Amino acid sequence: SHFPSCMIQSHRSTRVSEKVGGAEGTKHDDDFTEMEKKVDTTSRAVMDIMTKTTEYLQPNPGER
16 A cells, blocks of 8 residues: 555665766656656655554544
8 A cells, every 4th residue: 555655765766876877857747746746745744644544543542
């Protein structure tokens, strides 16, 4: 279930290493950049929902 976020992280790591290594990297069009932002936002929302669902289903008795 974490496959998309791993792909995103891998993509970012590649871009960072390209910048550090002096390679120019791949140019992305505006549609791709906008889609990437939406994927990042969706990924964060899904992870937040998963965390909150776990907390709801397995509440911490000390917080009652």
